[in-house]
Amino acid sequence: MGNDDHALIRTVLAGEKDAYGLLVARHSQSVFRVAFRITENEADAEEIVQEAFLRGYRKLESFDARANFRTWIYRIAVNCALDVLNKRKKQVAVPIAEEYDGEQGTVQPADGAAGPDRLLLSQEIEARRQAAMEKLTPTERLAFVLRHMEDRSTEEIATALGIAPNSAKQAVFRAVQKLRQSLAPLWVKS
Amino acid sequence: MKHLTEEELIEHYYSEDLYKAESEAHLQACKHCAQAYDELGKLLSSVHAPEPPARSSGYGAQVWQSIQGSLRPYQPKAKRSYFRWPQLGYAAACLLLLAGAFLTGRIWEHEHTQPSLAGTPQQAKERVVLFVLDNHLDRSERLLVQLNHAGTEEEKVDLPLQAEARQLLTDNRLYRQSIAQANDPLLAAALDHLERVLLEVANSPDELSSGDIARIEKEMNTQGLLFQIRVLRTKASGQETNAQATRKGATI
Numbered sequence: 262m263g264n265d266d267h268a269l270i271r272t273v274l275a276g277e278k279d280a281y282g283l284l285v286a287r288h289s290q291s292v293f294r295v296a297f298r299i300t301e302n303e304a305d306a307e308e309i310v311q312e313a314f315l316r317g318y319r320k321l322e323s324f325d326a327r328a329n330f331r332t333w334i335y336r337i338a339v340n341c342a343l344d345v346l347n348k349r350k351k352q353v354a355v356p357i358a359e360e361y362d363g364e365q366g367t368v369q370p371a372d373g374a375a376g377p378d379r380l381l382l383s384q385e386i387e388a389r390r391q392a393a394m395e396k397l398t399p400t401e402r403l404a405f406v407l408r409h410m411e412d413r414s415t416e417e418i419a420t421a422l423g424i425a426p427n428s429a430k431q432a433v434f435r436a437v438q439k440l441r442q443s444l445a446p447l448w449v450k451s
Numbered sequence: 452m453k454h455l456t457e458e459e460l461i462e463h464y465y466s467e468d469l470y471k472a473e474s475e476a477h478l479q480a481c482k483h484c485a486q487a488y489d490e491l492g493k494l495l496s497s498v499h500a501p502e503p504p505a506r507s508s509g510y511g512a513q514v515w516q517s518i519q520g521s522l523r524p525y526q527p528k529a530k531r532s533y534f535r536w537p538q539l540g541y542a543a544a545c546l547l548l549l550a551g552a553f554l555t556g557r558i559w560e561h562e563h564t565q566p567s568l569a570g571t572p573q574q575a576k577e578r579v580v581l582f583v584l585d586n587h588l589d590r591s592e593r594l595l596v597q598l599n600h601a602g603t604e605e606e607k608v609d610l611p612l613q614a615e616a617r618q619l620l621t622d623n624r625l626y627r628q629s630i631a632q633a634n635d636p637l638l639a640a641a642l643d644h645l646e647r648v649l650l651e652v653a654n655s656p657d658e659l660s661s662g663d664i665a666r667i668e669k670e671m672n673t674q675g676l677l678f679q680i681r682v683l684r685t686k687a688s689g690q691e692t693n694a695q696a697t698r699k700g701a702t703i
């Protein structure tokens with residue numbers, strides 16, 4: 262696959278633009294997946310996919326032949342996602358009144374109960390998780406998604422975000438702490 | 452016993468701790484840390500990655516369709532050729548320009564220096580006439596000096612002035628005709644003036660008195676003629692010097 266990608270890149274650089282279409286077809290699903298996990302928004306994820314492949318095409322001459330195109334376009338997509346998150350953060354300020362009230366939303370499922378109660382707990386967790394994710398800074402959110410959901414190492418996160426490994430590690434810590442604060446009441450009462 | 456920090460618990464959860472074995476041993480031994488780690492595990496394991504909406508198999512083609520219009524094809528890199536390197540092209544052009552300027556300069560110098568050696572045909576002819584005339588003018592000057600000098604003495608003058616004047620008169624006529632073709636009005640005027648003086652002296656009685664000479668001198672303005680002849684000789688001498696210098700310069 263990697264060698265095929267390199268051959269396609271050479272073809273594109275030789276003037277055959279359509280060869281890039283094959284690269285897009287090959288990697289767009291995985292790029293969409295990470296974009297959606299970061300933004301949790303379908304439209305934003307689609308926008309990130311398009312922007313990532315556009316940027317990728319324009320930077321294709323700087324692509325290192327020893328690198329992996331999948332990893333390379335992944336990093337570009339992460340940066341595009343960071344831009345989207347930053348833009349979203351500026352546009353939407355979460356009103357304090359809408360912040361999640363821990364006590365109000367607490368659900369106490371019956372011991373060992375399955376069915377509606379368990380389903381309700383899952384929905385509660387998901388709602389709190391989403392609210393907690395929105396409170397994270399773009400860097401914290403990205404670092405946490407890449408670490409927890411994409412199973413990327415600290416080094417990979419640092420490279421993708423263009424920050425020092427220690428900064429990437431601290432971003433993950435802060436994200437976990439914030440999530441813990443939001444989700445802990447559920448576990449205390451369960 | 453030192454408990455694990457929250458950061459160390461998180462590192463341990465993601466298997467990024469440097470001392471994994473020690474942390475594991477501590478969690479086995481320490482109930483407090485084990486409970487904290489258990490809570491952390493429950494929390495993080497409950498956080499699932501949101502499931503992305505399914506994309507159709509033609510999603511990649513859709514993405515490509517949406518972006519391909521704004522992409523310009525890359526220009527194939529030209530094969531490296533010495534003649535296609537712009538820097539070498541500029542250097543070659545500069546060299547050609549320099550060579551052209553040098554050759555033009557040489558040709559221009561050649562075309563403009565050669566005539567200066569020989570001069571224009573007019574100048575060349577004038578120089579030849581002056582050179583040939585120099586001897587005639589020299590003799591005429593000496594005759595006029597003698598004539599002017601003789602005019603100041605009281606006694607009769609017994610000088611071979613007339614014989615000399617007759618000889619010079621013949622030559623002068625020839626020179627004057629030649630000069631008329633050379634288009635030198637100053638020289639022509641001088642020779643004309645000289646001819647009249649020579650004619651007067653040549654046609655005078657055999658023995659010229661100082662009074663006769665003084666009259667000729669006065670009427671014919673021989674002093675002025677002498678000055679003219681000296682000027683002409685100086686001019687001829689100057690032109691000859693310049694011509695010699697030019698020839699030397701050209702040779703170098």
